[in-house]
Amino acid sequence: MICNKISSQKWDTKRQDKAERINSVQSIVKQKIIPTSDIVPALERLIKSGDRVVLEGNNQKQADFLARSLSKVSANSVNNLHMIMPTVSLPDHLDIFEKGIAKRLDFSFSGPQSLRISQLIEDGAIEIGDIHTYIELYSRLYMDLIPNVALIAAYSADKEGNLYTGPSTEDTPAIIEAAAFKNGIVIAQVNEIVEDTRDLKRVDIPGSWVDFVVQSDKPFYIEPLFTRDPRQIKPIHVLMGMMAIKGIYARHEVQTINHGIGFNTAAIELLLPTYGNELGLRGKICKHWALNPHPTLIPAIESGWVESVHSFGSELGMENYIAARPDIFFTGSDGSMRSNRAFCQMAGQYAVDMFIGATLQMDHEGNSSTVTRGRLSGFGGAPNMGSNPNGRRHTSKAWLDMINNQQGETISRGRKLVVQMVETFQSRNNPTFVNQLDAVKVAKDSNMPLPPVMIYGDDVTHLLTEEGIAYLYMAKSLEERKAMIAAMAGVTDIGMTADPKTVKRLRAEGKIVYPEDLGIDRNRANRSLLAAKSMAELVEWSGGLYNVPAKFRSW
Amino acid sequence: MICNKISSQKWDTKRQDKAERINSVQSIVKQKIIPTSDIVPALERLIKSGDRVVLEGNNQKQADFLARSLSKVSANSVNNLHMIMPTVSLPDHLDIFEKGIAKRLDFSFSGPQSLRISQLIEDGAIEIGDIHTYIELYSRLYMDLIPNVALIAAYSADKEGNLYTGPSTEDTPAIIEAAAFKNGIVIAQVNEIVEDTRDLKRVDIPGSWVDFVVQSDKPFYIEPLFTRDPRQIKPIHVLMGMMAIKGIYARHEVQTINHGIGFNTAAIELLLPTYGNELGLRGKICKHWALNPHPTLIPAIESGWVESVHSFGSELGMENYIAARPDIFFTGSDGSMRSNRAFCQMAGQYAVDMFIGATLQMDHEGNSSTVTRGRLSGFGGAPNMGSNPNGRRHTSKAWLDMINNQQGETISRGRKLVVQMVETFQSRNNPTFVNQLDAVKVAKDSNMPLPPVMIYGDDVTHLLTEEGIAYLYMAKSLEERKAMIAAMAGVTDIGMTADPKTVKRLRAEGKIVYPEDLGIDRNRANRSLLAAKSMAELVEWSGGLYNVPAKFRSW
Incomplete structure (x- = not known):
């Protein structure tokens, strides 16, 4: 039965449309x-009303010149x-x-612009599609959010469009493809255009994937976030x-890990070479990291704790240090780092024993x-890394430790450790x-x-506060989970609901400690235990290779 | 406190080691x-005992010449x-x-070699690391299974190592990086080496990522799997x-989808242009697909059902059809397809409303x-796509339909639809x-x-057998889930445990249908309802563009 065939349908409308757009700028471009200086009129011809436009702007690297130029086109x-934007972080993004x-707008993370986004929603100037975890947003680019235009940032290009994205390769490959x-x-906006392919430090994106390059008026914005x-x-x-090192890392023999970006996880990084060594844990925990190149990880690297680090993006000031440590970091044939946000998120979801991070509210x-309150900040990579991948099938000591047939x-199965590490009061x-x-309330107000x-409660395996640790994976029910959380919640309203008898039982059963x-001797918990107590000491550890960004310099 | 610094440590041992290996073959190689003819001695110098070697072999594309050559090196x-192998499918892989x-061995899928793997384990000739879902195996390449050597396959290369991987790009980028x-x-083994970069159809992998290319003795093995x-x-x-179309796709308005590879999902593809049209569903369901280019999807595409298809890999015989349908498929500047297994698995996990597939046992x-029994087959991508991504934060009608605060x-949340579609007897x-x-038992026997x-039971939202559909996501407890499964299990032992009174209640509550x-009129359920009933009719639908592989030709 041959029926319903649409015989008159054209099947290359997008290719035709692309050819027309490219033709329309031939008077402006040179190959x-x-x-x-012609970027605004070029964008006005290359972008059509109603287009889906993905604009690169991730944690560090910003296609800021293209964002600024897009805000100047005639409405x-x-x-x-x-707009599809992994990160909304610059004022131009909302202009x-x-x-x-x-x-x-579909996005993953806002940050400094979160308040203004909420206001624009209220004013009806912006219609929010969805908030995504990074890798989820990239995924939709291949399914129901296929972009008409991609605006991205690279360090340099040759005349054929080959790109060097360098240490901050980040999400460029996932977006461009x-x-x-x-x-x-x-x-692609680039800081420089070189004569010949051989003048590029290396090729990260082949030229045939790129239609146009434009040299930006100034190098793209990057900050040591x-x-x-x-x-x-x-x-x-x-x-x-x-507590984290002794009660979680050592207890479960955590080998592969992603750390959050707060001061508490920075503290852990700086405690490994001191407290961790004292406990004889070197070589036994924390060997493989999915992590940006945090400067506070330098002492642990220099003390031989770290076997490998794969990174989402780069970190300003770490360039020379990374280049001098190719055994640890992923680097290219030119010696500089290669990051890859999509693959690092993939690893952070599927290949790590543990995610540890913080939150503002629980x-x-x-x-x-x-x-x-009023801040639609998004979550970046946290929902992805802070959740259990139900498709994981490889085992590890830590993963098997989480078995609890509730x-x-x-049939039993393990789980990724998801640790929330928060002080009871912000x-x-x-x-x-x-x-x-x-x-x-935000959801109600924004429809x-x-x-x-x-992160959903049933994905959290451990809660760590200044009070102690709740081993939530051991909870036999939602009620018990709530009791364990209350036991760690200090003098907050929720903490006050803790029933002393239940707390005693939970402690006796080893469900809270x-x-x-x-x-752990509380008297030892002071800054003298940190492997480095200042930026200057991090530089010292790095043998002078770490180049402290201006805003962090006190000298 | 500066302490424990390993001042004598070398940080570029891997780079040195790589340089030495490359030096060791200078008498053999030309750039x-x-x-x-020199591949065996070259491998003997480039690979060292104890190395982690990732050997490309995925569903379709096989680095078969390199596998064969590796089996000839002196033990x-x-x-x-x-060995890290996405797919173990050729005899050489086990030789x-x-x-x-x-x-x-760490792997994802075996298939025809599954029986022999089990025997080799028993004989002690092979030590199994873990079985993985594809994307999980790629993830570990960046964490705790970083490879020393990658052996991959491409269509062509130039002398600088730039690769054209073409329609079957598959997992090459994830492995090489x-x-x-x-x-x-x-x-890289390639079918041909061209003089100049401009002679490549396009560049899929930049030359600086590739150390050596070798022309294989014959084109790499590929089959229309x-x-x-x-x-x-x-x-x-x-x-x-x-039942699937009316009771699941239409009911939940499924927009984005991944289909399994059995005859039951092929039937669905061929029913969309007939039964689906009759129900007025065109343009309302199944618009975006994460799918290899199945020939049985041709009638749905030709009838205007499909907006886009992103693919894990290619399918033999579909080349010309795909090249003529760039509005639907992902194609490069040369017109041929670009697949990407890592990104398609990512999309199949995070961006689709539904996964539907089959199993051998439940x-x-x-x-x-x-x-x-005795077949350690692995699962390929099924655990990834057949599980709910807890990190998903975007909503859709289908996803929201799954809310059930058990x-x-x-706080409510949606879920991906995971449909198991099986006959009660194999x-x-x-x-x-x-x-x-x-x-x-296999686990016990293999330690x-x-x-x-x-796929774990609590990830399955729908069970579809010839009996009907169980809407498992509506189950209020494990006990109820079991009763719903029994109701659909026909005259199997489990089916016989179904209690008629419970079945009646479940039906009245709409939990089973x-x-x-x-x-649905059972009398209409015959082959005349299929949009194509033979390979020849698929060719007709394709306007002669589909090139039926020899083994499927009856003429």
Whole structure:
């Protein structure tokens, strides 16, 4: 039965459309090169109203010149764009909406722009598609959010469009591929255009994937987002770090790991060479890392704790250190680092024993969110790494330790360790533990179908506060999980619901522990236990290779 | 406190080692080219005993010349290799172990070699690391299984090592990157070596990522693994397909999808243009696909059902059809397809509403496995796609339909639809539903810490058999789930445990349905409802573009 065949259908409309767009700028471009001063008229011809446009802007690398230029196009000729942006971090990113050039936004993380996003939603200037974890957003580029245009950033290009993305390769490959192989237009801003392919340090993206390159008016914006000054690590972080190392890392023999970016996980990194060595753990835990090149990891690397680090992106100031440590970091034939956000997120989800990070709020069931009052911040990679990959089939000591057939299933399986490490209060009057996440109200106010939860309670295997550790994976029911969370919630409202008898039982059963139970002397929990107490000491550890960014210099 | 610094440590041992290996073959190679006849001595110098070697072999594309050559190296000079192989499918893959060249194996899928793997384990000739889902295996290449050597396959290379991987790009990028950026050795077998970069159809892998290329003695092995002849689709498949379309796809408005590779899902593909049209569903369901280019999808594409298809790999015979349908498939600037197994698995996990596939065995709790008696087959991508990604944060009608706060959580969340579509018997005396999966015994016999389960019961949202559909996501407890499974298990032992009163209640509550409940006329469930009933009709639908592989030709 041959029926319903649409015989008149054209099957290469996108290819034709792409050819027309490219033709329309032939008076402006010289082969693949758009002159810097002509970028706005070029964008006005290459982008059509209603297009899906993916704009690179991740934690560190920003296609800022292209964002700025896009905000200057005429909203009369280009409007109703559907922007797909891993990170919304620059004012220009939202100017595009305010000026009526773009209408709809799908994103992963906002950060400094989170308050303004909320206001723009309220004003009706922006229509939110969804908030995603990074790798989920990249995934949709291949399914139902295939881009018409990709605007990306690289260090340098040759005249054929070959790109060097260097240490901050980040999400460029995942973004470009979706457009380049579906007849989308790929435009790369670069800091420099070189004469010949041989003048590129290396080729990260082949030229045939790139339609146009434009030299930006100034090098792309990059900031040392994950650098933590050891001076700001407090004794409470040291105490929590000691508990983490002894009560979690050592107990479960955690081999592969992703750390969050707070001062508490920075403390752990700086405790490995001191407290960790004292416990005889070197070579036994924390060997393989999915992590940006945190400067606070330098002492652990230099003391022989770290076998390998694969990175999402780079970190300003770490370039020379990384280049001098190719046994540890992923580096290219030119010696500089290669990062890859998609693959590192993939590894952070599927290949690590443990994710450890923090949150701003946690409810009684253990659900957490960084979306608080009026700030639609998104979550970046946390939902991906802070969740159990149900498809994982390889085992490890740590993963097997999590077995708990809660419903009485006859077949056991392990789990990834997901550790939430928080102080009970964010500031004096701002409890971390709340009866209801602000996210619930935000969802209602923004007409979102569900509250934006960062990590769900049943994915959290361990809760670590200054009070102690709750081994939530051992909970036999939601009720018991709630009791364990309350036991660690200090003097917050939720902490006050803890029933002393239940707490005693949980402690006796080893489901919660205090520092004393772990044999940790609170008196030792002070900054003298840190392998480096200042940026200067990190430089010393690095043998002068770490180049401290200006904002972190006190000298 | 500066302490424990290992001042004498060398940090570029891998780079040095790589340089030495490359030096050792300078008498053999001409720049990057290894002469075909010298591949064995070259491998003997480039690979060292104990190395981790990743050997490309995925569903379709096989680095078969390199596998064959590796099996010829002297086991005296090269031994104890740790092989990492996405797919173990050729006899040579296991000869390497039998000859004592390799010892340890990490893999994802075996298939025809599954019986021999089990025997080699028993004989002590092979030591199994873990069985993985594809994307999990790639992930570990960046963490704790970083390869020393990558042996991969491409269509063509130029003298600088630039590669054209073409329609079957598959997992090449994910594998090469891990070795290329960690000072591993990358060797590519190619069907041809061209003079100049401009003679390559396009560049898929930049030359600086590749250390050596060798022209294979014959083109790499490829087989049409996912081609299903419509002649073999039976009336029972048509009935099940009708139920799937009406009772699942339409009910939940499934937009984005991954199909398994059996005759039942092939039947669905061929029912969309007929039964689907009749129900007025065109443009309302199944718009975006994560799928290899199945020939049985041609009628749906030609009838305007499909907006886009992103593929893991290619399918022999589909080349011209794909090249003529760039609006649907991902194609490069040269017009040929670009597949990408890592990204397609990522999309199949995070971006689709639904996964639908089959299994060989399912137990009473809904756990399923294709590991049966003595066959350590592995699961390929099924565990990844057939599981809920807990990190997903975007919503869709289908995903939201799955909300069921089983434990009484206060915050709701959706789920991916995971549909198991099986006949109650695999063959007359071989029930699909079993009291215990064979995998449990296999695990015990092979000293595996856990049974190799393909998909866990609590990830399955729908069970579809010839009896009807069980909406498992509506189950309020493990007990209820078991009752729903029994209701669909026909006259198997598990089916016989179904209690008529419970079945009646489940039906009244809409938790299970029969074809009648869906308004499906069993009399219409025959082959005349298929849009194509033979390979010849698929060719006709394709306008002569589909080139039927020899083994499927009856003319």
